[in-house]
Amino acid sequence: MKTSKLFLKVAVMVFVIMSLCPIGGASKELTLWTGYPEMEPFFKAAAQWYQELHPDVVINVASFPLREVERKYAVSLPTGTGPDIAEAHLYIAQMHIENGSILPNDEEIDSYLKSGVYNPLMVSESTWQDKTYGLPILFSLDSMLWNVDMFHEAGFHAGPKDWDEMVEMAKKLTKYDAEGRVIRSGLDLRLFGAGSGVAAKWWYFLKSAGGDLFEEVEPGKYRAAYDNEAGFETTKLYIDGVHKHRFTSFEIKHDTEAFANELSAMFVREAWVVGYMRKNAPNVNFDVSPMPAYKKTNALYFWTNLYVTNSSKHPDIAKDFLMFVANGPKLKELEDIMYEEVGWLPPRNDALTRHPDVYERIPQYKGFTTVPENYELYPYPRVSVTDEAFTKLAERLVKIYQNESFVDDHDGLRKAIHEAAEETNEVLKDAGLYAQE
Amino acid sequence: MNETLQKAKRKVPLTKRFWWPQMLYCIVVLIPVTFLYLIIRIIPVAQTIWMSFYNWHLVKPDRPFIGLGNYAKLFKDQLFLDALRNTTVFAFVSVVTTLIVSLIIALMLEKTMRWKADTIYKVLFFLPVVPTFVSVSVIWKWIYDPSYGFLNYLVGLFGIKPRGWLIEPELALWAIILFFVWKNIGYYMILFLVGLKNIPSELYEAASLDGASSWQRIRHVTLPLLRPMTLFNLVMATMMAFNVFAPVYVMTMGEQGAPSNPVRVIVFDMYENGFRYLKMGYASAEATILLVIVSLLTLLELRLVRSEQ
Numbered sequence: 001m002k003t004s005k006l007f008l009k010v011a012v013m014v015f016v017i018m019s020l021c022p023i024g025g026a027s028k029e030l031t032l033w034t035g036y037p038e039m040e041p042f043f044k045a046a047a048q049w050y051q052e053l054h055p056d057v058v059i060n061v062a063s064f065p066l067r068e069v070e071r072k073y074a075v076s077l078p079t080g081t082g083p084d085i086a087e088a089h090l091y092i093a094q095m096h097i098e099n100g101s102i103l104p105n106d107e108e109i110d111s112y113l114k115s116g117v118y119n120p121l122m123v124s125e126s127t128w129q130d131k132t133y134g135l136p137i138l139f140s141l142d143s144m145l146w147n148v149d150m151f152h153e154a155g156f157h158a159g160p161k162d163w164d165e166m167v168e169m170a171k172k173l174t175k176y177d178a179e180g181r182v183i184r185s186g187l188d189l190r191l192f193g194a195g196s197g198v199a200a201k202w203w204y205f206l207k208s209a210g211g212d213l214f215e216e217v218e219p220g221k222y223r224a225a226y227d228n229e230a231g232f233e234t235t236k237l238y239i240d241g242v243h244k245h246r247f248t249s250f251e252i253k254h255d256t257e258a259f260a261n262e263l264s265a266m267f268v269r270e271a272w273v274v275g276y277m278r279k280n281a282p283n284v285n286f287d288v289s290p291m292p293a294y295k296k297t298n299a300l301y302f303w304t305n306l307y308v309t310n311s312s313k314h315p316d317i318a319k320d321f322l323m324f325v326a327n328g329p330k331l332k333e334l335e336d337i338m339y340e341e342v343g344w345l346p347p348r349n350d351a352l353t354r355h356p357d358v359y360e361r362i363p364q365y366k367g368f369t370t371v372p373e374n375y376e377l378y379p380y381p382r383v384s385v386t387d388e389a390f391t392k393l394a395e396r397l398v399k400i401y402q403n404e405s406f407v408d409d410h411d412g413l414r415k416a417i418h419e420a421a422e423e424t425n426e427v428l429k430d431a432g433l434y435a436q437e
Numbered sequence: 438m439n440e441t442l443q444k445a446k447r448k449v450p451l452t453k454r455f456w457w458p459q460m461l462y463c464i465v466v467l468i469p470v471t472f473l474y475l476i477i478r479i480i481p482v483a484q485t486i487w488m489s490f491y492n493w494h495l496v497k498p499d500r501p502f503i504g505l506g507n508y509a510k511l512f513k514d515q516l517f518l519d520a521l522r523n524t525t526v527f528a529f530v531s532v533v534t535t536l537i538v539s540l541i542i543a544l545m546l547e548k549t550m551r552w553k554a555d556t557i558y559k560v561l562f563f564l565p566v567v568p569t570f571v572s573v574s575v576i577w578k579w580i581y582d583p584s585y586g587f588l589n590y591l592v593g594l595f596g597i598k599p600r601g602w603l604i605e606p607e608l609a610l611w612a613i614i615l616f617f618v619w620k621n622i623g624y625y626m627i628l629f630l631v632g633l634k635n636i637p638s639e640l641y642e643a644a645s646l647d648g649a650s651s652w653q654r655i656r657h658v659t660l661p662l663l664r665p666m667t668l669f670n671l672v673m674a675t676m677m678a679f680n681v682f683a684p685v686y687v688m689t690m691g692e693q694g695a696p697s698n699p700v701r702v703i704v705f706d707m708y709e710n711g712f713r714y715l716k717m718g719y720a721s722a723e724a725t726i727l728l729v730i731v732s733l734l735t736l737l738e739l740r741l742v743r744s745e746q
Contacts, residue, residue, distance in 0.1 A: 251583040
């Protein structure tokens with residue numbers, strides 16, 4: 001009996017002492033979530049250097065696959081249980097901005113964003129209803145990566161400038177086995193795989209052909225913008241590529257893994273592939289050139305922002321951290337991590353002044369940073385149903401690509417594209433974003 | 438006699454048949470379990486049904502009541518109808534195949550392999566049940582890989598051309614069914630073995646003395662006495678098959694994954710609507726329909742097997 005009373009007393013004392021002493025001595029703990037796991041070393045270093053300046057602040061970094069972090073934001077931000085700082089693309093952030101789950105920039109961040117340090121597109125797209133949200137954290141142009149050795153072997157010394165050249169090059173670069181199977185894609189196109197990826201990759205070419213996923217018919221109201229010649233020509237590029245010119249196939253590996261394994265001669269992607277190749281395929285000799293032109297000479301300007309959320313108990317510290325990352329004393333060191341480890345590029349216009357030799361060391365970055373003359377830049381669609389529209393369209397595209405009869409059956413192909421566009425319009429209608437005829 | 442006893446019991450009120458402290462003890466003991474069951478099962482199910490009547494977007498604060506609007510939309514939604522068809526095919530084929538194959542293996546292990554190595558076989562068949570669906574799905578995704586997959590290598594030995602098992606729409610669902618059957622056979626085999634062990638050997642001996650062949654012994658002794666276990670397996674397999682998600686999710690993930698429409702099942706569609714497009718009300722309507730389908734099927738199976746008994 002005495003023993004149990006003593007035990008009870010000790011337990012109560014321990015409980016009281018533990019309640020009074022904050023664990024670890026840090027009084028302010030913040031969380032940062034990113035959907036780009038390759039950015040983790042960057043954010044961890046930033047958090048560590050920030051803590052050196054502010055010993056009472058701990059910033060915990062957690063990275064998740066992109067789709068997972070989207071869901072986590074969706075569940076946590078509206079309920080105020082999200083991270084203090086969220087990294088996201090605008091098309092994900094937009095609904096949280098509209099919902100008030102992401103805080104607008106304060107005066108300091110706002111004026112810094114507009115100070116001319118960033119591309120004007122980043123500023124305009126970070127603005128909603130006269131307020132700015134977040135600061136850009138990474139960026140890249142979408143460009144064509146090509147295998148230098150394979151190109152030299154085929155007698156080419158530069159990336160393709162336009163679609164015609166791209167197709168001709170792709171045909172010469174493709175290799176087949178004795179049974180006629182493609183064993184090396186001349187041009188790797190994303191032909192299958194779930195999710196929005198198939199449609200997003202198709203969309204880069206669609207933009208070159210003069211189409212788009214949505215067109216804004218009136219403010220805030222949209223319609224599918226690919227049920228036209230641009231949509232037809234883009235899809236035809238894929239169908240001919242697989243069934244007529246046969247410069248790629250369903251059976252062969254695709255995307256970055258294929259490029260790293262030298263199973264493809266060229267493909268379109270962002271700068272993070274440079275980081276991937278340096279880590280996984282350092283011996284592959286590759287270069288980067290601008291997106292091949294067609295009806296339009298343009299390229300996707302991709303970036304993500306770092307936001308302070310409404311879930312934060314310490315929004316002032318979170319905002320201070322944003323400024324620390326964007327313009328703090330460790331800016332050069334953080335940018336070094338991006339160039340050397342991550343692959344995504346620092347978003348500031350003046351990054352090269354701090355890293356004048358980066359193109360000499362890693363020349364591939366130039367193709368992802370430098371906007372060629374006459375190139376028009378376009379951002380990712382900011383409409384909240386972009387992912388749904390892309391995902392549903394992707395499923396239809398996979399089916400369309402598999403239909404060999406579309407090589408000659410142009411009416412059938414146009415009908416298939418029309419049906420896909422109808423579905424996109426349904427998605428818009430469902431969200432109340434459709435522009436009536 | 439039994440009927441008289443029953444009638445007598447009915448006449449005595451329940452409260453008088455038990456001593457009050459016993460009743461109180463039962464209630465007190467059951468309260469935590471009932472409470473947990475309420476929290477974990479009843480409330481979420483009720484809330485899902487309730488949400489299905491709303492245009493409930495996970496992020497948007499405005500969630501208007503739309504009555505049966507989600508249900509009406511669902512039956513016009515081609516993706517949902519595809520998912521319903523695929524799930525039905527998936528469930529029917531996988532349940533029938535799994536139960537038949539696992540029963541055959543159980544019979545073989547029980548009757549014909551009365552030697553020490555049968556334990557090794559049991560372990561081998563049960564092994565796929567042990568790891569999680571996700572981890573084994575990743576392995577099978579590699580097995581099905583069109584470029585480096587083991588299956589294409591295997592069929593290549595017989596002169597069959599390599600196929601995109603997960604890519605080709607007409608093959609993808611069957612590829613996942615094959616994996617699902619392989620994964621579950623061991624589980625139902627063990628359950629059938631338990632059922633077989635409970636059949637008295639005297640019945641087989643009597644049947645043999647009467648001149649029954651092996652098939653006749655299975656037909657007239659084993660199968661009728663195995664009916665309770667078959668019912669249990671049938672209900673469990675049906676529920677598992679209708680709720681299939683992990684293999685479909687894993688095998689459609691990433692740039693090397695299968696396109697999801699040919700393998701779209703209800704839970705996958707539900708997941709996509711709820712957690713990808715954030716339409717919780719719509720996904721809840723799908724969940725409610727799935728609940729109704731599985732409940733009806735379970736009732737039907739119970740009734741069918743019991744009526745035969």
